[in-house]
Amino acid sequence: MTDQGPAEPDRSTIRLALVVGGLVLAVLLGFGLGRLNDNGAVTGSPSLAAEHTDPPGVAPHNHGSATTTDQGAATEPGGLAVSSAGFTVVPLATEFAAGRPGQLRFQVRDAQRRPVTRFAIVHDKPMHLIVVRRDLTGYQHLHPTMAADGTWSVPLTLAQPGLWRAYADFTVVADNGAQTAVTLGTDLVAPGDYRPRPLPGPTTSTTVDGFTVGYEGTPQVGATVPLTFRVDGAGGAAPLERYLGAYGHLVALREGDLGYLHVHPETELVDGQIRFWLTTPGPGRYRLYLDFQVNAEVRTAEFTLTVP
Ligand SMILES: [Cu+2]
Incomplete structure (x- = not known):
């Protein structure tokens, strides 16, 4: 391009060609970089994941999120x-x-x-x-x-x-x-005759198989807050057993689109109770499913949660 022969072309034509060429190059580069970024985001997550702050006692991970890159x-x-x-x-x-x-x-x-x-x-x-x-x-x-x-x-x-x-x-x-x-x-x-059940009203206590399960905590939009579950049997606090690396497993789903929420478990009991850290993305109704294990048997306690 810089090689100009003896029969020198009009300088303005060259300048135009350079400008257009540069623009095309810039667009192509932009595409290329965009693609690189897209691909890089797939595997380049560790640095981002490392910046993600977890509640105390929780190994760095981003359980339940769409990806660790978001x-x-x-x-x-x-x-x-x-x-x-x-x-x-x-x-x-x-x-x-x-x-x-x-x-x-x-x-x-x-x-x-x-x-x-x-x-x-x-x-x-x-x-x-x-x-x-x-x-x-x-x-x-x-x-x-x-x-x-x-x-x-x-x-x-x-x-x-x-x-x-x-x-x-x-x-x-x-x-x-x-x-x-x-x-x-x-x-x-x-396939078949689908009869949807209306979502039960909000509650912080329920019973399953003779166990009474209740929780304390106030989820807030956009915040990560602790939810602490207590499980009682006939004779008081139930002897909870480890299940999936903690003392329980909690899944929270959003009514309307069935979005799957972030939940971090504490790996140890807190005053004999099971604590999770829940991040609530917005107002609405959620269904909480707590899996806990007693006498080698896993049971699930369910709650409806309304976040104003
Ligand atoms: Cu599992």
Whole structure:
């Protein structure tokens, strides 16, 4: 371009060509950089994840978020999309016969459409699968097993007809060791006569299998606050056992879109009670599902929570 021959062309023409060429180059570069940023965000999360502050006693991770890369939007729920951060959940079949035992099989695929096979163990498991009907009934918390080709499978019964939501909550380990926590969601269907149940009214206490479960705490929009659960049996405080690396496992789902909230467990009991840190993304109604274990049996206590 700078090589100008003896028959010198009009300088203004050259200048114009340079300006246009520069613009084209700038646009192309912009595209390239944008793509690099997109790709970089998939695997470049550790620095962002490290900046994420966790409540005391909680190992740095971002459980339940759409991705670990959404640093600026850490309160946004996950589970709303089949694809996020370059990963896609692909169910092999989505239709189930209501009330009949079936098998859910799925893969997590990367941006190159290859099945992912390297997952980090988080809360004792490489994959947490939550299944709930769209009216927030029929909650199940399952742990599928993975075949060598990256296909996950787990026995699943959708007890009642309707549309159901399945959440795959996992952390991918990249070749360079970088970890990306993702919660993806996909719908399942059990054809039939769907009779949705209205969401029960808000409460902070409930009973399940003879246990009384109550909690204290006041979730606030955009804040991470402690929720402390107490479990009592016939003779007082129930002898809680470790379950999934803590003394309980809490899932919170938002009514309306079934967004899957951030929940951090405390790994040890606090005054004999189970404490979680919950981040509430906005006003609305939520359903809380507390899994706890006593005498080697896991039970689930459910609560409706209204956040003004
Ligand atoms: Cu789990």
